[in-house]
Amino acid sequence: MTERMREPSGQTVGAGALLTILRHGQARTRAELVQLTGLARSTVSQRLDALLDQRWIVPAEEAISSGGRPAIAFAFNRNARLVLAADLGATHARLAVTDLASTVLVERAFDLAIDRGPEETLGWLVATFREMLAEIGHSVAEVCGVGLGLPGPVEHASGRPVNPPIMPGWDAFPVPDWLGARLGAPVLVDNDVNIMALGEHWAVRPETDHLIFVKVGTGIGCGIITERHLHRGAQGAAGDIGHIRVTSADDVVCRCGNVGCLEAVAGGAAMAVRLRQAGETAENSRDVVRLVRAGNTQAVQLIRQAGREIGDVLASIVNFFNPGVIVIGGDVAEAGEHILAGVREVIYSRSLPLATQHLGIRASVLGDRAGVVGAAVMVIEHVLAPEAVDLSVAG
Amino acid sequence: MTERMREPSGQTVGAGALLTILRHGQARTRAELVQLTGLARSTVSQRLDALLDQRWIVPAEEAISSGGRPAIAFAFNRNARLVLAADLGATHARLAVTDLASTVLVERAFDLAIDRGPEETLGWLVATFREMLAEIGHSVAEVCGVGLGLPGPVEHASGRPVNPPIMPGWDAFPVPDWLGARLGAPVLVDNDVNIMALGEHWAVRPETDHLIFVKVGTGIGCGIITERHLHRGAQGAAGDIGHIRVTSADDVVCRCGNVGCLEAVAGGAAMAVRLRQAGETAENSRDVVRLVRAGNTQAVQLIRQAGREIGDVLASIVNFFNPGVIVIGGDVAEAGEHILAGVREVIYSRSLPLATQHLGIRASVLGDRAGVVGAAVMVIEHVLAPEAVDLSVAG
Secondary structure: OOOOOOOOOOOOOOHHHHHHHHHOOOOEEHHHHHHHHOEOHHHHHHHHHHHHHOOOEEEEEEEEEOOOOEEEEEEEOOOOOEEEEEEEOOOEEEEEEEOOOOOEEEEEEEEOOHHHOHHHHHHHHHHHHHHHHHHOOOOHHHEEEEEEEEOOOEEOOOOEEOOOOOOOOOOOOOHHHHHHHHHOOOEEEEEHHHHHHHHHHHHHOOOOOOEEEEEEOOOEEEEEEEOOEEOOOOOOOOOOHHHOEOHHHOOOEOOOOOEOEHHHHHOHHHHHHHHHHOOOOOOOHHHHHHHHHOOOHHHHHHHHHHHHHHHHHHHHHHHHHOOOEEEEEOHHHHHOHHHHHHHHHHHHHHOOHHHHOOOEEEEOOOHHHHHHHHHHHHHHHHHOOHHHHHHHHHO | OOOOOOOOOOOOOOHHHHHHHHHOOOOEEHHHHHHHHOEOHHHHHHHHHHHHHOOOEEEEEEEEEOOOOEEEEEEEOOOOOEEEEEEEOOOEEEEEEEOOOOOEEEEEEEEOOHHHOHHHHHHHHHHHHHHHHHHOOOOHHHEEEEEEEEOOOEEOOOOEEOOOOOOOOOOOOOHHHHHHHHHOOOEEEEEHHHHHHHHHHHHHOOOOOOEEEEEEOOOEEEEEEEOOEEOOOOOOOOOOHHHOEOOOOOOOEOOOOOEOEHHHHHOHHHHHHHHHHOOOOOOOHHHHHHHHHOOOHHHHHHHHHHHHHHHHHHHHHHHHHOOOEEEEEOHHHHHOHHHHHHHHHHHHHHOOHHHHOOOEEEEOOOHHHHHHHHHHHHHHHHHOOHHHHHHHHHO
16 A cells, blocks of 8 residues: 555554444454455454564454354454653653553552653653562563653643743653653653543543542642543643632742742642741642641631632633533642532632523542553553554554 | 444544545545555445445545546535535524535625514524525525524524523524424524634634634624634533623623623623714614714723723633634624723733733634534534445445
8 A cells, every 4th residue: 555544634554444333343354454444354364463463463362153163353452562650740750561451550649850851851761660570581672652641731743841830951852752761662751630531530530521620739720521532722731720820829939930820829839938938848749738628627627718719710711612521630639529619619600690500519539549550551552543553563 | 344443533434534534635546545444345336336326425536547538536526515504693694505615696685673583583594595595696506504603692502592581582583493494404503603703713814723713893702713623511601701790891681680790791782782882873883883883982992991890800811721822703893902902901811821921812704604504514524424325324
C-alpha cells in the first residue's frame, strides 16, 4: 500500500486497526476478522503475522472449532510491553510500572522537590525506574513508553514545560528528548491535572462523556474530558481555573500578579498561610487537611468557604460546559465532605436547573493514584493508536 | 455482512465510508478506492453501484486512462438532494434551501413572533418552504433533511424544546415528528446559537479546532466547537452563559429569577430597558444598535460596558477552555467595534498570557446568515454520516 487515508473519517484497516478490535473486544479468529473488516483474507493474515511477530497479540488459549479443522482465535497481549508512569508534584512524586491495561505492577511514592531543576529530578527518575524494573525482574528493553505529569503548563506536542511558575529551571526543557535518550522509549508529558482527569475517567467513569476533574492541592486546576477525550485547548492551557477571579476576593494579590484569583483564596497554600496567621502550625496543604481531620474549627470553616469559592467558579463552568460529572481530587480534597458540601451548595444554587439536574459532584475514587494511572493511559493510547501500530509494523 | 463494527475506532468500510472519501476529496476511480480502503474489488463495485443508484455519486466528467482501457472516476454529487434550513429567533426568522455543500439556493427573511406557539409557527414554516421550493423548480420529494434552530434549550436527541423561557407552548413539543410528517424527511433541531457556531465554523474557520461563538441579541448565549465538533454537553445545555453571574450586577434581577446574570445587564433587551429609562426610544436590541450607529452617547457607553461585562465572563471561560478563536455575533454585535473593544479589554487584562497569546476575538463574518448555514451543515453531516448512508443503502 503506497497511500493511506489519514482523515478521521477515513477507513484504513491496517494492523493497528485489527489490534484495536482485539484490544477492545474478545479474541477473534481470522475468519471473524475478515468478516468484521471486509478486508481480503490474505491481507488479514499478513497483518496478523506482523502483530504476532511483535507479540502485540497471542493465540488465545481456546481454539474454536467451526465444523472442519479448529480455528485459532487471537487475543490482545497486555503483557507485550511495559509502561513507566510518573506523577511529579511540587513536593512529592509517585512512580509506577504498568502493563498495557494500566494495571500497576509496582508503585512507589516519594517526597521530592521539583524546584531542584530538571536534570537532577529526571536523573533521579531514571535511576528509580530502573530499580523498580529490576525489582519485578524486567528490563528497560521491554518498555514501550514513558508517561509523565508535571505541576505546570506543558506544551503537549513537544512535551516541554511552558513558563511553569513553581518549577525554576524547567522552562522549555526538552523532557522527552532527555528522558527518551536514557530510557530508549517515547516519552509523553502533560500537566499533572490532565493526567489525573485521564486516570479517573478511564478507571472509574469510562462511560461519562463530559467530566471535569478539579485538583485542589497547593494550587487549583482542572482537567477536562469531552466526548471521552482530554480537552487541552488551543495552546494546551485549558483547565487553568486557579486564576479565575472570584467575587469575594478583590483585595487578595495572587502569585500570578493579578488580584482575586481563586487559587489565592481557596488553594492549599493560601489556606495554610491563613491558618499560620491565626496561630496554627500549617506549612502546606497537607497540614490544612490534618487540622480539618482533627476538627480544628478555623480549618473546617476555611475549607468549607474554599469549597464555596471553588463552587462559585464551577457554577459558571457548569452553565458554559454542562459536564455530566465533576470530580474533586488533590490533597485538600482528602479533607472529605467539607469541601464537597461547599462546592455543591453554590453550584446547585447558581447553575441552571437543566445543567444540574443529573450533575454528579463526587470525590476522586483513585485519590493520589489518579496521576500515575492517567500517565499510563496516556502512553498506552498513544502507543496502541491504530496509526502508531501501523507505522511500527509497516515502517 | 451480518455484523459490523460500531466503535469509533472500528473500521467498517461501507458505502457511507466510500462516499465520505469522495465527498472530502477528488474524484476517484474504482482501482483507487480499492487501494485506499484495502477492500476487495467486488465489494467496492457493489457499494459504488448502490451509491450510483441513489445518485449520491456521479461519474466524473474526465475519464482517466491507466494504460489499457480508460477508468471512470466517481465524484460526490452535491445536487443529489436538497436541504431545508431555518433559523427561528424570538422576533424574526430566516429560511433557506441549500444543496449538499450548504450552498444557499434560495433564502428569505421574515418578522415572526415565536410566542404564537408551535403549530402556527411550524405550519407557516412548511407552507413557506413549499413556496421556496416551487420558486426554484424543485419539490419536497428531493429534500433529504430539515434543520431548524430555535431560540431556547433543545434536547438534541429528540429535537424537543426543554422549558424554553421565551417560547410559550413549545415545551416538549415534538418538532421533528410534526415537521417530518409534513415534509417527509428527517428533521434535526438545535438551539439557535449552536447552529450559528456550526455555520460560522464550517464556512469561515474550518481549520480552527476550538471556537466559541457568542450570540449577543435579546439574550446572550454561546455555541462551543471543540475538536471541530459541536459540544452540546451532558444535557444539551452547554453554552448557556447568559445566566452566569457578573461581579458588577448583584442588584439586578434576571428573568430566570436569579440576580446578577450577564444577560440581565448586557443583553439587548436589558440595554433597551435602560435606554428607555433614559428617555430614548428603544424597543429591542435592534433599536440599541440603531442608536449606537447614530452616535448616541448613552447607547455607545452602554454597549461598551456590555462588552466589558461579556468580557468578564469570557475571561474565565478562556482560562478554563483555551479556545483558539472567540466570535461575537448576533444582533447587538452589528453595532461593530464598540462591543468587541469592551470584550477584548477585559479578556486581555484578566486571562492568562498562555491562553491569550494567539487568541483571536472577531466579529461574525456570516452575520445573520450563520444560523441557516449551520442548520444546513447539521443536516448534511447527519444525512451523509458513513453509518447513515450504510443504512440507507444496505437496509
